[in-house]
Amino acid sequence: MSGWVAVAGLGPGADALITPEVTMALEEATDLIGYAPYVTRVAERPGLTRHPSDNRVELDRAAHALKLAAAGHRVVVASSGDPGVFAMASALFEALEAGPAAWRAIDIRVLPGITAMLAAAARAGAPLGHDFCAINLSDNLKPWALIERRLRLAVEADFAIAFYNPRSRSRPVGFARTLAILRETCEPGRLILFARAVSTPQEELRIVPLEQATPEMADMRTMVIVGSSRTRMIDRVAGPILYTPRWAE
């Protein structure tokens, strides 16, 4: 079988943040599958068929990729950021596990990318410079009670916390609940980064203390990073730096 699937991370937006490994896979691919905004980030060229799809059809997309590869195609499944972080890699393996045994002979690679929290952290300074966790605030695939439990334990552990998918039109209330829990459990001055559309022309960064944070500061394109109790700000004319020191206590 000469086909393959590469689940590739396109990074947060800028071409300068796409690894050469991913660029090479895109050059060799016959087919490109993914959520439409990611697929259209890759230029058309002869020999490449682009298959843009809607959001929330990850398993269909994954099965499509595996079928094409089993038929000899060279398929890139495009994710933004890193494919292994709240993105297409797990969906592909769910489809693989549930699918025909023959699919297990397919050459599958996951090609890492710059995930949103690391791109956002880099632009702001180094808020994830000490122990941290990443929580997906979407309750499409897990109950809200589990998110809330994890959030409370993460605060208790004094992790910096990166929130993926904080808020969307279909999930308007979760992030407001999240801020309410943070207000219960953290000091009012706890620093929060709202990083929108990092590395694109629409990039906007905002650092506020918890007491000033509002749900409207986040949307679908926003990465939210809540500092630990140790996270600090350095004031500068060129804009503040947010960072968490390496030491503790």
Add this chain to the structure above:
Amino acid sequence: MSGWVAVAGLGPGADALITPEVTMALEEATDLIGYAPYVTRVAERPGLTRHPSDNRVELDRAAHALKLAAAGHRVVVASSGDPGVFAMASALFEALEAGPAAWRAIDIRVLPGITAMLAAAARAGAPLGHDFCAINLSDNLKPWALIERRLRLAVEADFAIAFYNPRSRSRPVGFARTLAILRETCEPGRLILFARAVSTPQEELRIVPLEQATPEMADMRTMVIVGSSRTRMIDRVAGPILYTPRWAE
């Protein structure tokens, strides 16, 4: 002031995992500062002075970079992986905060890279495909009691857990203690990935259930990822895939 500092992530080892943004900064730099094994990953060229240093002198290295930039040099501080994850970015900002006020006018950028846990996860499948945390097991800069507390809370939250710096010659016991705590708090079949020297010719991957894990499976070049209770394995002739599904409960 025309000097600058770019704290740049060289990724886990392979050149194909270095972003074009980092490559461009290295081409423009007059000075390259970092732990010797990282500095020597960048080829010598006329116009570039390489300043390799020992391990554990992060603050000296950071101050050196800021001094050179203040004098007009274009300085890359090289980290492996991502500079914001248990690497040089926080050290640089600690030095900046403690240093002369004039340093705050220096142009400082953090250039993200592929951090070890994401490279290791990609090679094994997608073990970080659901909520996860990252804990540095080195107790050089924090008390062991804090590490243990975070570990217990992370298990209670059912995060997948990525351990950086699990074990070294100067810290031989911490990882043994970590495994003992995991044995107390997790089921014996909990899956653990030991990923050594990912993306280099020395790469070795090993997936074992907790009951078979031993401290000797990790060394200074190993990334350890402990799955959540949901993390699964898919058997294949070409080698197993380790992944955490997107859904929970």
